[in-house]
Amino acid sequence: MPELPEVETMVRDLGAVRGARIETARVLRPDVLKNVTPRTLVRRLTGATVRAVSRRAKNAVLHLDDRYLVIQPGMTGSFSIAPRQRHRRPDEEGEAYIVLRLSLADGRALAYRDVRRLGRMYLLPPAGYAAFSDRIGPEPLDPSLTAEAFAEAVRSSRQAIKKVLMDQRRLAGVGNIYANEALFAAGLDPSAPADRLDVEDYRRLLAAVRRILQAAIDAEGTTLRDYRTGSGQPGNFQFDLLVYGREGQPCRVCGTRLAATHAIDARVTVFCHRCQR
């Protein structure tokens, strides 16, 4: 489930196509396209050069000559870069799940696949991309984000802190796995109303979010099932998870049996009754 570290890893691997010219484009799963028809997308991509690749929140962004191709991998989206193959069997290597295939002028092919197709793709002009980015909260790893600004963005809500932490309009890039981990690391009860925490809590929480996201990037992400890096490898952070996926097992810090609930935002929350209050 690509969150910030997984998308960051994909984007770093996608850096390998920077400067490449797109020779042909094919859309195989048009329902993933949200604001553009397959025909228009193909027309815009053909002959364009990938000027840069970047990440915003959980989105990968290909900067083309005068457009931005924004890809939200959703739950199961992934990229692969490979030498172009002349003969492919239709069934081979998840071929059925390919959403978009780009043939590059240098002989390589860039494929984007998404098994469940909960991901989305947008083609945006510069002003549209600016508006898109403005709707998303600050990047947690941006050093200019202060604990005070973070607290300000989050504290106005009476919702559970875990739900607020995952709200992309307030903070970019944190999803269910890293929210669970960060709240554990910060010693905060996931169900605590956001407006009940003080600035010191938010200072600890932001530090925990940053430490965990950075460690996950260093490990090239968390692979539980579908996620793969741009080179097709699984990540390694699943071995470092302290709470997510460990319900019923002993807390690594105090030995208490970890609890799980679906009460917050209908997503699994795993936590330690003793360490998180």
Place this chain on the structure above:
DNA sequence: ACGAGGTCCTGCGAGC
């Protein structure tokens, strides 16, 4: 304005 809950989508694992 805000919050709760439904929707999309498919593979997988639990249970019978």
Place this chain on the structure above:
DNA sequence: TGCTCGCAGGACCTCG
């Protein structure tokens, strides 16, 4: 062994 069913969940949507 083979089937059905429910779950996984990010972002967007509607409804109250």
